Amino acid sequence: MKIAIVGASGRMGQMLIRQIARTEGCSLAGASEAPNGKAIGRDAGEVAGLEANGVKITGDSAAAIAAADVVIDFTVPAATVAHARIAAERGVSVVIGTTGLDPEQTAAIHDCAKRVPILWAANMSLGINVLMALVEKTASMLDPSYDIEIVEMHHRHKIDAPSGTALALGRSAAAGRQVKLEDVWRKSRDGHTGARPVGEIGFATLRGGEEVGVHTVMFAAAGERLELSHRSFSRETYASGAVRAALWLEGKKPGLYGMKDVLGL
Ligand SMILES: NC(=O)C1=CN([C@@H]2O[C@H](COP(=O)(O)OP(=O)(O)OC[C@H]3O[C@@H](n4cnc5c(N)ncnc54)[C@H](O)[C@@H]3O)[C@@H](O)[C@H]2O)C=CC1
Numbered sequence: 001m002k003i004a005i006v007g008a009s010g011r012m013g014q015m016l017i018r019q020i021a022r023t024e025g026c027s028l029a030g031a032s033e034a035p036n037g038k039a040i041g042r043d044a045g046e047v048a049g050l051e052a053n054g055v056k057i058t059g060d061s062a063a064a065i066a067a068a069d070v071v072i073d074f075t076v077p078a079a080t081v082a083h084a085r086i087a088a089e090r091g092v093s094v095v096i097g098t099t100g101l102d103p104e105q106t107a108a109i110h111d112c113a114k115r116v117p118i119l120w121a122a123n124m125s126l127g128i129n130v131l132m133a134l135v136e137k138t139a140s141m142l143d144p145s146y147d148i149e150i151v152e153m154h155h156r157h158k159i160d161a162p163s164g165t166a167l168a169l170g171r172s173a174a175a176g177r178q179v180k181l182e183d184v185w186r187k188s189r190d191g192h193t194g195a196r197p198v199g200e201i202g203f204a205t206l207r208g209g210e211e212v213g214v215h216t217v218m219f220a221a222a223g224e225r226l227e228l229s230h231r232s233f234s235r236e237t238y239a240s241g242a243v244r245a246a247l248w249l250e251g252k253k254p255g256l257y258g259m260k261d262v263l264g265l
């Protein structure tokens with residue numbers, strides 16, 4: 001399978017290039033960066049800390065995508081929408097890991113998925129996807145006197161909050177309670193907030209250092225607190241999930257898929 005990596009010199013881009021190099025049946029067909037990116041013109045293998053592989057990083061994502069069967073995108077929301085549109089025009093499948101898309105950008109991805117298969121997941125790790133299932137089940141078993149709070153911590157470079165994973169965990173909890181997340185969420189708190197309403201799903205965001213990703217879902221009641229927690233120690237877990245997802249997309253019909261489909265959860 002020929003894979004293009006957009007955002008090739010980013011934290012995830014480099015990890016993905018290394019993952020492709022060690023995965024049988026995959027090859028790097030193209031690599032791109034933002035048009036003003038410092039890595040443009042450099043060898044993608046070298047940028048990822050490997051030997052040169054002959055793929056030069058281009059500032060023209062359309063050219064990188066055109067050379068591939070599937071494009072993997074961990075970039076920024078506006079670029080992800082632009083890349084999905086290019087891929088949809090050219091019949092190239094898409095794996096999206098980018099988080100922080102607004103409702104309009106989300107609708108654009110749904111639109112592209114009518115033309116090509118797209119896998120989009122806020123978190124590609126097996127552990128987090130199992131956690132989502134556990135959170136949904138737990139929320140369905142505990143009544144709303146158990147306050148749900150979701151705490152996440154990431155590295156100081158992260159630009160969106162709460163994390164896409166925290167929001168996805170919130171969605172799992174809301175599904176377990178058979179409510180709509182948007183009707184009950186409190187994405188941050190500040191000042192004179194008043195007492196906590198019953199049924200609210202709260203979020204708290206920490207940023208610092210080089211933390212890869214920690215998510216804890218708390219169910220807090222008067223006499224006890226249940227916590228379900230996950231910590232990532234390396235981005236490799238995301239990269240291997242993304243490449244697995246790219247391989248899984250082969251031969252799929254247009255549509256929007258998630259990691260649950262890939263992992264059979
Ligand atoms: N779904 C998952 O499992 C995971 C998702 N993420 C998400 O992936 C995204 C990227 O994360 P990082 O790699 O840490 O960020 P990063 O900032 O290290 O990398 C993003 C790269 O995209 C590049 N880029 C920006 N505009 C571009 C354009 N128009 N064309 C090509 N490249 C462009 C940037 O120059 C940068 O190198 C974030 O939204 C993050 O939340 C991160 C890790 C795991």
Ligand SMILES: O=C(O)C1=N[C@H](C(=O)O)C[C@H](O)C1
Nearest residue numbers: 099122123158163164165213
């Ligand atoms: O930016 C990151 O690093 C991560 N982003 C994703 C998110 O927003 O949930 C996935 C993971 O937590 C790492």
